[in-house]
Each structure stands twice: as structure tokens, then as C-alpha cells.
Amino acid sequence: MQKNLIVLIGGGHAAGKRTTAELIKTEVENLPENNGSSLHIEVLDMTTFEQSVTKNGSTSDEMSKHKFRPARVDFEALLDHLKSLLLHKEGEIQKLLIVHGCYALYNKEICDMSHMRVYIDSDADTRLIRWIRRDVLFTETETLEHILSTYLQGAKQEMTDYIFPTKERADVIMPRGAEANGVSLIVDGILPHTGFGKLLEHSGTSCLRPFQGERFDNQKGNFYELN
Template sequence: MSISLPPSFNYSLPQSKVFFIGLAGGADSGKEAFCRVLIEQLQKNQVVDSSKALLLHLHDYYREPTDEDRVRIASGLYNFDHPDAFDWDLLAQVLDDLKEGNVTRFPKFDFATKKRTFEARSKGLEDPNVILLEGIFALYSQRIRELLNMKLFVDVDDDARLANRVARKVAEVNPDPIDHILTEYVRFVKPAFDDFIQPSKKWADIIIPRGLENAPAMELITSHAADLLGRHQQSNSTRPSRMNSSTVLQEMMSSTPSNASSTCPSPRPISKSAAHSETASRSSLTSSPVPRKDVLGGLTDSLYKPVPE
């Protein structure tokens, strides 16, 4: 069965030789863990050296709180889950510096003191050629999206994310009371997901249901990155050493039942999200179909408010 991918699925490595991957998703959906496993897979398959991969966290780009902000923070009324809480200009500047190979300093936000410091690039890290940006609003700003070569969205159930949040918060050195965790979730976290994060899913090239549990998605992304970066997979891999994303998808679709032709008279192009749905079906017969990229296209402007560019 032949597969036709839309033109937007074809990427090209920028002249700067820096490949940017953005990973968005709701709070506590396992974005950072997914990125770290992705980096490990890229290294394992000889796509990138350990000194050439850099992981950036959007939460380090919170803007410095003003005195008025600090009063609201102390009273629990400051919303860290709103786009206005981030320093988008600083993030764009750091990404531009990395793209051009310029010397830059990385911010580090201390949640205990709510202060921001800066640190130079790690001595063990050479000029990176693969940079991952993870965060709830990684796909929110058009200015940032235009710098990304691959845009991913981890789609995890609301209840699972809330359970992860509670487990994480109560395991901290100074755990928050359960009622405080739930109040914060209802007041800030859930509305931010509904109003800003969920709508940004429409910008994703690949939607990843279940996050780290979705092994086929990880393999597809790794193979596609390997193809784009012009590297070879390890010789002992179970797949051919030179594998691109289209080949992976074709193999996944080859398991289609023989009677599929009776229900589907002729091959038709599929969207990236729909193709991913096929990969998910291999690991779970009960998994729900992945929404098309345009599934959120009908949202009203009141739900999606782009960052002023």
C-alpha cells in the first residue's frame, strides 16, 4: 500500500546545521522525560553525539517577577500557566544565537526564590546540531514556531496528567497540601490547557498519544530525524540502517488486513496525525483515533490568543 505524505511533512536541515525540535503538551504530561528518551535514541542510533544535543526547558524562560507580581505570588494569585508569564524575547534571542552559532547565556529560573540567573554553555557541550525545546507553550508563539524544524505535541489524558501532578507535588521536599494542589489546578492549570495549550496542538507536525508509552511514535520520530540529518542507523538495528519516515510508515501500513481493499477502494493520502494513528493501533487495539491536524481549526478567536509578535 502506497502512502502519500503532505508537502508540509518534508523538512530540510537549515543552513546553520542546527535542527530545532519543539515539544509541547499539557502540564505533567511527561514532556521532559520524552525528550530525554528521544535524545538517548538519537545517540543510540548514531544520529547525534552526546556533545551535540541540547535540551532547553521553557520554564527557565519565565520573566523576572515585578514587585507587584511577587505580592500576587505570595497570595497564590499569580498565574505561571499563562503565556504572559514568559519572556518570549529572551527565548527568541537564545534560539537565534544558537542558530547562528553565537555565544549565548542560558537563563535558569529558581522556583524557590522566583529569581532568574544566567549561566554559560556547559564546557562539555560543543556547538549543538540538535536542540530540543520542551514546555507547555512550546508551540504557542508564531515567532518561536518559525524557528522549529519539527513540532511535536504529547497528548496525555487530563486525568493522567492530574494524577502525575499530585504524585509529583506530594513527593517534593516541602509538599503542598492536596487542597492547594487541586485549587491551583482548577484555577490556573486546567484553564491554561483549555484556552492556550490544547489549541496549539493544531500546529504540531506529529501528535503523540500516551507520551512515553507510545514506542512506535518514538521510533518514527527517531527514524525521521536520522533521515533529515543524513546519518545512518546502527548496523545491529532490527530495521535497515538507512531508514526514512516514509519507509517506517509503509511498513506499519503493510499490516493492513487483506480485506481492507473492500472497504477502502483506492489508496488516499493521509495526514501526519492520521498516519500516527496507524502507528498507535499496532500497540493498542483499543486506542482512540488521533485527531487530524485541523481538528481544532474551528476554535473561536477567544480561545486562541497569539502572542504579540
């Protein structure tokens, strides 16, 4: 029986974590060996496990500090959720869980549960530009002033103090965001742990696939949400 798998994707703000997760999902779904019933793929966004500080009894300074610290993530709830999803019942198809978020590599217990840990690296200027393009120009959900204030008052220091150090736990480091070759490398690392790997092994075919940059460039244009 094939075990359910967890892939963690961490990195800084607007580094391309969500994009990478979606590209991995698409690449695995498009494998010729996947007939739609061999592997269930689920992408989990860690922002859904963030907890807020209520204003009652909390100062604005306390709430601001909480916003830019690991404490904002309910790791216990995420851990319980992952454990429940990892349970493989008789007759169920194998699951691939792709978890992405700034603190995906922060919690040791969650890292120990995972089968692959990925860190999306990018310099600070590039990430800030992507953040502005995403939230100001594309989605129009924030103002430029708000993003710059958020970055300077907390996000920049959060990256240095808490997020960047998690890079040491990564199995794979993607230095320039969601790149085609990096995604191919990750998928090739996943295949041996799936039923696809067994099929390829029996057929005498290598699990490694040629890089397909042009197709990934097109997909990146569709998926690049720069989270």
C-alpha cells in the first residue's frame, strides 16, 4: 500500500509559493500514468490556519507584533488536519498533500511528517516588487502605501528573524521563484513514492523526465499569484 505524501513549500512573502504548488499539482495531474484515479492531489494554503488577536485586552502594538510572528499560525490545528488526511483507509487512493506558506518549514513536527521540503528563495527587492504587482496592480486589494508600511513595519524583519532561517530545513531550494526545472526536479522526487514510480519501474522507464521549459513558462503566466 502506497503511503500518503506531504510536500512542504516555504519561503518569503511573494516569493512564488502558491505558484509552485499549483505547477506541481498540474504537472503530476498531467502525467501519462495518472488516469485520474491513481492519486488525489490537494493544495493547502497555510493562511487558512492563521489566527488573529482580538482587540479586547490587546494593544495595537501587541497585535502588530503577533501579525509578523510564527504565533499567528495555528500549527496545532494544521498538524491535526494533516494527521487526519494522512490516514490511509483501505480502498482509498493515495493522497499528495502540498502545503505552502511562509512558515511551511518552521514547525519541526510538521517537517518530520513531510516527504519533501522546498524553500522558494528570492531577493528582497524582487519579492517586494512582486507583492506590489500582485496586490496593487493585479488584484487591487491593497494600496501601495499599505504594502510599503506592512513591509517596513514588520514583514521585512519577520523574514530575517523567522522565515529565512527555515531554509536550512529544505531538501530543495529554488533560488529564483517558480522555475520549470525546479518544479520538474520536485515532481521527479515525488514519483518514486507514488504508484507511478512502480509502473515506470516495471516498464523499465526512468522516473526522470526531460525538462519542458516552454510549457512551464506558459503555466507560470497563468498561475503566478506570487504568494
